[in-house]
Every structure is written in C-alpha cells, then in structure tokens.
Amino acid sequence: MDSKSYQDHFFKKAKIEGYKSRSAYKLIELNEKFHFLKNGIKLLDVGSFPGGWCQVARKKIKKGMILGIDIKKIDSIEGVKFIEADFLEHNTKKIVLDYFKSNIDVILSDMAPNTTGNKSLDCIRTNELCLDILDFSKKTLNKNGTLVSKLFMGEDFEKIKTKAKQYFKKIDFFKPSSSRGESRETYIHCSRLCNNI
Template sequence: MNDTPDNERRRMVKPPTSGKAAGRGIGHTKLKTAKDRTTSSQKWLERQLNDPYVAQAKAEGWRSRAAFKLMEIDDRFHVLKRGNRIVDLGCAPGGWVQVALKRGAAFVAGVDLLPVDPIPGAELLQADFTDPAVSRQLMDLMHGAPDVILSDLAHNTVGHKQTDHLKIMGLLEMASDFALDNLKPGGAFVAKAFQGGETEHLLLKLKLSFDTVKHFKPKSSRADSSEIYIVALGYKGQ
C-alpha cells in the first residue's frame, strides 16, 4: 500500500489525532526547483504538494493519504470492529495499519516488499506474501483465522497497458485466494481493484463465498485514478 515512489516516501512519527477526511481550499504550490528530477517525479511531487489529503495526513500523523481511503470504507461498511485480528497485505508505509489499530483492532499482521517502520500493536514483515512460507508465517503470527484481510496491493507499472493489467489482476487474484484460504467465517475482505479490469470471474468467486460483495470508490481516491475497492462481507467459510 504505497502511495509514493520508494525514493520519495517520508515517514510520519507524530501519532494520529483524528480520523476526519482532509480539508479543501489549499492554494496551488509549485516546485521551487526541478533539478535532477525526472518529469514524472516532478509531476508526482507537485501533485503531492497540492493534495489536501496529503497535507491532512501529515497534520494528523497518518503515514499516508491512503489512511483516509480505509476510514471512508469503514465508515460506509463497518469493516473494522473492536477486538478484530487483521492481516494487511501490501501494508507499506503503514497508514492502513494505523487506522485499523486506531479503530480498535486487537492485533495487525502486515507484510510488504518494502520496509515499514514499527507500529505498536502490529507485527510487520518485509517479505513477499505470495511465498507460501511467508503466508504460513503470517498465519502463525495471527494464532488463528483473521477477522479481516486488507489488501491495498499495487504492482509497479511498466507503462505497457496489457502487461500492467495482467500484473494487477494477478495480485488481486492472489490476495483473494489468501482471503478465501484463511479468513474466519463471518469475516471481511477489502481489496484494491481497477475500473475496467476483467474482474467478473473474481467477483463471481467472491459472491459465492461472501454474503455481500460491493464496489466502492472513496472520495479520497484521486479523481483521475481508476482504482476502486472490492468490499466483501460475511465470509461463508470453505
């Protein structure tokens, strides 16, 4: 779950104080210098400087603007419940882990290919969850089936639309398989997907396994992004 390029990421150390969405009305800020930066890096930095959710996340101590996406999902679907044990796939830099704990999770196990600074109440692994040994390690940390599995996974794009789509769909399929193999009956699964993706087969599989399956696009998701979230509630068990 990484909203920023690895070389541009910044850690937040101030503890969160609020769960409200970011405010509006911030004036446009331009980069002071573009020295030694690629065009894409310049665009990303300028977008970050002018994104009200980025500013609000920094002010409140959330590690990424993605925290607001999970808060909106939870406000709408009540996914996170006090005492839940949660697995977060693709957890870097830790915004969703922070939200889950803030909203009452008893324990969160997170995994990402990137390193994540420690968060009290969570066990964070730098590893590939698609490795069967890592999946077993995650479940060992849980000491039982998790109540919720979260996935904000996204592949690094290569610029070739078909290749990128196949990689994204592959991650989504693997995350859903992990959820179906490990969730507690009655549990919930939340995963990033993309509009226009060939998700019909996956949605059918989830609808057979959950009481309710919905699409949701948070307001904090950038308007020009095709990302949406699949929210599956009431796991029926294997």
C-alpha cells in the first residue's frame, strides 16, 4: 500500500468505527505498546480536537477522570470534560490543576500548531509544545505516571531527549504505523519520574 492509500485506509476505518479522527489509531498503537490506559486513572489529553484520543481513552477508562484541552471547541463525548483554551497560557495550567486537585496519572499531548509550509519552522513550533508539556509533567505527574507526547524529528530533538532523560527514568520513542511515513512526527513515551527533580 502506498502512503496515500494507507492514510485513506485509516480515514475510512475511523469513519466505520466511529472515531472522530484517524489519530485515534495512533493512541491505540501507543497503548498497545506501552499499556498506560488503565481504568480509574486521571488523564489529561492536550491538543485533543476533534477528540479521537479522548474516545480511545474513554473506552479504557470507565471510572476515573478525563480532561481534554484544545484551542478549538470540541463536541462533547460522554465521560470526558473539555476545556477550550490555549495550554501555553499560565491560567490554563492553573485550571487543569484545580480540576484534578491532585497529581495526574497520564498526560497525553498530540498538540501541533497550524502548519506554515516551512518544515523547519513547523518542527521548531511543534517541539516547543513538547518541551512545555515535559516541564508541566515534571511538576504535576504522579511519580509512577506516564507522559506521551508528539514531537518532530529535527530541530530541538536532542533538547527534548536531554530534558526527558533529566526528568524521567525511562524514555522511549515510537512512531505508530498509522502515522504518515513521510511525516517527521513521532512520539515520546516517558515514565517513572526521577526522584531528584
């Protein structure tokens, strides 16, 4: 299958299976590899529009808390709370902390800015979001919590890797097969916060 047919395949599959986006399959693959979606957990999904990842999370988390955040308005999903806000703003982070009231078990970020067509700039802007979520996770995750974040291979990749290694005992990179082959997108999975931070 060529890359285009492959994407069409996931697009059609999402329509048939009732997912709001084909991105849903990326989270399914990530969870099949790392097993972080568990019933009863507190989960934050940042950059969640149109809601595919929240749908996948909700299937696994019947009891627990799921909070989705995006700049864009998201149609409701039963069992998921949404906030329409810019995650980079300090006040949004405060709202998140007030909502969960204690540490979070899993933080997901599929955040991506609107593409400009300038590959280098798009890479820098996406990776800035990844660096931001790494800092937020360090402060708010449970010691045994998990962070999964999108990033782009390119500028700032080494910076992300260094920071992640500073904060977490275990880090892995994984590109789901449902992520376009030609895209520089990949995901970092971080677990077990270091004690000394």
